[in-house]
Amino acid sequence: MPAILEVKELVKNYGDFAAVKGITFDIQEGEIFSLLGPNGAGKTTTISMLSTLYAPTAGDASIAGHSVTRDPMAVRNVIGVVPQDIALYEDLTARENLIFWGQMYGLSGKSLNTRVDEVLEQIGLTDKAKNRVKTYSGGMKRRVNIGVGLLHKPRVLFMDEPTVGIDPQSRRAILDTVKDLNKKGMTVLYTTHYMEEAQELSDRVGIIDHGELIALGTQKELTQQVGQTETLILHLGENDDPEALAKSLDGVKDVLEAIATDHEVSVIAHEAEEVLAAVVTKANERGIKIHSIDIREPNLEAVFLHLTGRALRD
Amino acid sequence: MLKTIIIGFKDLRLVFRDRAALVFMLLAPFLLTIGMGFVTGRFSGNSGGIQDIPVIIVNLDNAELGDALVDVFNSEDLAELVEPATSSDPEAARQLIDDNQAAAAVIIPEGFTRSIIPAEGTMTDPNFAEADPISIEVYVNPAKPTSAGVIKAIVDEFVSRVDEGRTSGMTTIFQMLMTGVITPQQAETEGRSLFEDVDQTESTALTLKTDDEGAQAVEFDILAYMAPGMALLFLMYTVSYGGRSILAERAQGTLPRLLVSPTSSAQILGGKVFGIYLTGVAQISILILASAIFFQVKWGDPLGMTALILAAVFGATGWGMLITAFARNPNQVASIGSAIMLIFGILGGSFIDLGMMPPAIQFISKITPNAWALDGFTTLALGGGLAQLTEPIVALLIMGVVLFAVSVMIFGKKNLAQK
Structure with a gap:
C-alpha cells in the first residue's frame, strides 16, 4: 500500500523549548494510525504542523504528494481536521455551522446542502440540526465538531483527542464513527492518551513522549518489545510507599521489573501468578497494605511503561 | 472574495x-x-426642532450696526428659532444666564458701530484703519450648549459679514485714494456709502441658510x-x-x-x-x-x-x-x-x-x-x-x-x- 502521509525529521521549537524533536513516520492509505502519548508529549503540535497550522522549525511532511511547507493550500484540500477543543460557532445551529464550514471548503449550492444532510445523518443530529450548538450536550458538540471535518470527504482525517471529556456513550459513538469512516476508505491519524482507544482502533501505533517517537509499529510488534510478559498491578493505600515496595522486589525470583507509579507498583513477570505470593509477602513484611491486584496481558500501557518508566496518564 | x-x-x-x-x-x-x-x-415642544431659544440682548452701541444685530434677532426669519429679550444692564443679563433663565446674552458694547463705521471726518485717519473693531460679547449658558451654540453662530455670522464688508470697504477706499481716483473729501462720502451698504445687508444675510437658494431659516x-x-x-x-x-x-x-x-x-x-x-x-x-x-x-x-x-x-x-x-x-x-x-x-x-x-x-x-x-x-x-x-x-x-x-x-x- 502506498504511503499517503510521510513525515521526515519534523521539528518544532518554541524558543528554547523543543516540542517535537525530529520525528519520522509514514501512514499508509486506508490505515488508522494512532499517535499515543501522555499530555504534553507533542501530539497536538505534530498534528498542527501536518495540518499546516504551524510551520515546522525543520523537516517536512507530505500528504497525498503535497508538501506541508511548500504547498500548504493543496494539503488543506485533502485533509480534514477535528481539533481537540470544540471549534464551532455556538450561536449558530448545527446546520448553519456545517453550511459555513462547507463553504470554507469550497462547497456550494445543492451539493453543499446534500452533503450537510448526509453528515447530519452520519453524526445522528438530523432531528436537532436547527438547534443552536450552545444548547447541545458535550457529546453532541463533539459529534458536530467531527462532522465539520468530514464535510468535504477528505482523504486523510486528523482527529486530535476527539473523546476528551465526554460520556462513555458518546465516546463509543465516536469510536464507531472512526471505524466506519475507515471502512469506507478514509485514512485516519488519531491522537490519544487513552491506551484502550489506540488498541481498539489502530492498525499501527506511534508512541510519542517528550516530542520523540519512541516506538512505532503494529500492536503486536510493540507488545513484543516487552516480551511475552504479564503485568501485575498492585494498588496501594495513600500512605504507603510504592517506591519502597518496588525496591524490595528487586531480585525476587521471576520478577523481571518492578516500577513504582502513583500509589501503584507494576510488577512485570513472565507469569504473574508465579510471583504473586512473593510480592504479597514482601508487602506484608513492610507493612504495606495492598488494596487490590490486577493482572494485565501485554498491552500498549505496558509498552509505554517499559519504555519510559511512567504510566501513560502521568 | x-x-x-x-x-x-x-x-x-x-x-x-x-x-x-x-x-x-x-x-x-x-x-x-x-x-x-x-x-x-426636545420632546416637550410641538415642533421637531429647537425653538424659542431665550436670548438677552444688551445694545449699548445704539448705533447702526448694533441696531442691525438687534433687528436680526427680531427678524421674521428667526422668529421661531429665538426669543429675544432686551436689557440695558450687562451685569443683569449675565446674571440671568447664570440663573439659567436664557441660553445666552449678546452684549453689544458701546462704540461697536463707530469702531467699524467711522464718524464723519475720521474716514481717512490712518489710526482708524489700523484699529481693531470692538468685540461683541456672547455670554453663554453652559447648561444649554446647543442653544447657546446657535446664538453664537448667529452672532459669528453677523460679525463675519460686517468684518468682511469693513475690510473690503477699507481696501477699496484706500486703493482709490492711493491711485488718485478720489480725493480725501470724496473718500469720506464713498466710504460712508459703502459701510451703510454693509449695514443694510445684515438683516437679510444673517440667518443660517440651508443652501444658496434657500430663503428659509434653518430648523x-x-x-x-x-x-x-x-x-x-x-x-x-x-x-x-x-x-x-x-x-x-x-x-x-x-x-x-x-x-x-x-x-x-x-x-x-x-x-x-x-x-x-x-x-x-x-x-x-x-x-x-x-x-x-x-x-x-x-x-x-x-x-x-x-x-x-x-x-x-x-x-x-x-x-x-x-x-x-x-x-x-x-x-x-x-x-x-x-x-x-x-x-x-x-x-x-x-x-x-x-x-x-x-x-x-x-x-x-x-x-x-x-x-x-x-x-x-x-x-x-x-x-x-x-x-x-x-x-x-x-x-x-x-x-x-x-x-x-x-x-x-x-x-x-x-x-x-x-x-
Whole structure:
C-alpha cells in the first residue's frame, strides 16, 4: 500500500523549548494510525504542523504528494481536521455551522446542502440540526465538531483527542464513527492518551513522549518489545510507599521489573501468578497494605511503561 | 472574495444573535438619545426642532450696526428659532444666564458701530484703519450648549459679514485714494456709502441658510446632532467588539480551524474586517432609521447620508483593527476599546458640542471618526448635501486607509493562529 502521509525529521521549537524533536513516520492509505502519548508529549503540535497550522522549525511532511511547507493550500484540500477543543460557532445551529464550514471548503449550492444532510445523518443530529450548538450536550458538540471535518470527504482525517471529556456513550459513538469512516476508505491519524482507544482502533501505533517517537509499529510488534510478559498491578493505600515496595522486589525470583507509579507498583513477570505470593509477602513484611491486584496481558500501557518508566496518564 | 463575504455575513449574523452586544449597539444609544432629548426639552415642544431659544440682548452701541444685530434677532426669519429679550444692564443679563433663565446674552458694547463705521471726518485717519473693531460679547449658558451654540453662530455670522464688508470697504477706499481716483473729501462720502451698504445687508444675510437658494431659516433639530452623536459613540463599541471577535475566535479555536481550511489568511482577515464593517453600517443605519421613524428627525440628503455612514464606519473600523492589532487577547481589546470609545466620545463631540470646546481640543478631535462624522451629520441636518460633505468623507476615508495599513503591518508580524 502506498504511503499517503510521510513525515521526515519534523521539528518544532518554541524558543528554547523543543516540542517535537525530529520525528519520522509514514501512514499508509486506508490505515488508522494512532499517535499515543501522555499530555504534553507533542501530539497536538505534530498534528498542527501536518495540518499546516504551524510551520515546522525543520523537516517536512507530505500528504497525498503535497508538501506541508511548500504547498500548504493543496494539503488543506485533502485533509480534514477535528481539533481537540470544540471549534464551532455556538450561536449558530448545527446546520448553519456545517453550511459555513462547507463553504470554507469550497462547497456550494445543492451539493453543499446534500452533503450537510448526509453528515447530519452520519453524526445522528438530523432531528436537532436547527438547534443552536450552545444548547447541545458535550457529546453532541463533539459529534458536530467531527462532522465539520468530514464535510468535504477528505482523504486523510486528523482527529486530535476527539473523546476528551465526554460520556462513555458518546465516546463509543465516536469510536464507531472512526471505524466506519475507515471502512469506507478514509485514512485516519488519531491522537490519544487513552491506551484502550489506540488498541481498539489502530492498525499501527506511534508512541510519542517528550516530542520523540519512541516506538512505532503494529500492536503486536510493540507488545513484543516487552516480551511475552504479564503485568501485575498492585494498588496501594495513600500512605504507603510504592517506591519502597518496588525496591524490595528487586531480585525476587521471576520478577523481571518492578516500577513504582502513583500509589501503584507494576510488577512485570513472565507469569504473574508465579510471583504473586512473593510480592504479597514482601508487602506484608513492610507493612504495606495492598488494596487490590490486577493482572494485565501485554498491552500498549505496558509498552509505554517499559519504555519510559511512567504510566501513560502521568 | 466569496469566502471573505461569507465570513463577513457569518459575523453579522452572530452579532445579531448576541443579546448583550445588541443592547450596547442599539438599545443603549437609542435610550441615551431619548434621555438627551428629554434633558434638552426636545420632546416637550410641538415642533421637531429647537425653538424659542431665550436670548438677552444688551445694545449699548445704539448705533447702526448694533441696531442691525438687534433687528436680526427680531427678524421674521428667526422668529421661531429665538426669543429675544432686551436689557440695558450687562451685569443683569449675565446674571440671568447664570440663573439659567436664557441660553445666552449678546452684549453689544458701546462704540461697536463707530469702531467699524467711522464718524464723519475720521474716514481717512490712518489710526482708524489700523484699529481693531470692538468685540461683541456672547455670554453663554453652559447648561444649554446647543442653544447657546446657535446664538453664537448667529452672532459669528453677523460679525463675519460686517468684518468682511469693513475690510473690503477699507481696501477699496484706500486703493482709490492711493491711485488718485478720489480725493480725501470724496473718500469720506464713498466710504460712508459703502459701510451703510454693509449695514443694510445684515438683516437679510444673517440667518443660517440651508443652501444658496434657500430663503428659509434653518430648523435645526437637536436630535439630528444627538442621535448620530450617540450612534457614533457606540459605533466605537461595535468596531472594538468586532476586533475582539478576531482574538476570541483564536481563543475558541474557530480561527485555527479556518486557517487549516483551504482559505487564505488574507481572506479570513478580510472577512473579519468586512464583518465589522457590515455590523457598523447596520448599527448606524438602524439607529438613524429608528430616530427618523420614532422621533421624526429629518436627516437630510439620503445620498449624502449614505456616503457619510459608509465613510464613518470605514474610519471607525480602522480604529477597531488597530486596537485589535495591538491587543494580545479579547479582554485587552474590550478594555482598550471601552476607553477609546469614551475618549473619542468626549473629544469627538458626542457629549458636548465641539464648538464649545477649546481650540486645542477641537484640533485633537480631528483624530476621531466621531468629530468628522458629526460634522457631516450636522451639515446634512442643516440642509447640506453630498457636495458639502467632501471634507469629512475624505478625512474619514484617509483615516481608515492609514489605520488599516498600520494594522495589516502589525498583523503581518504576528502569527494569527498563535494563542
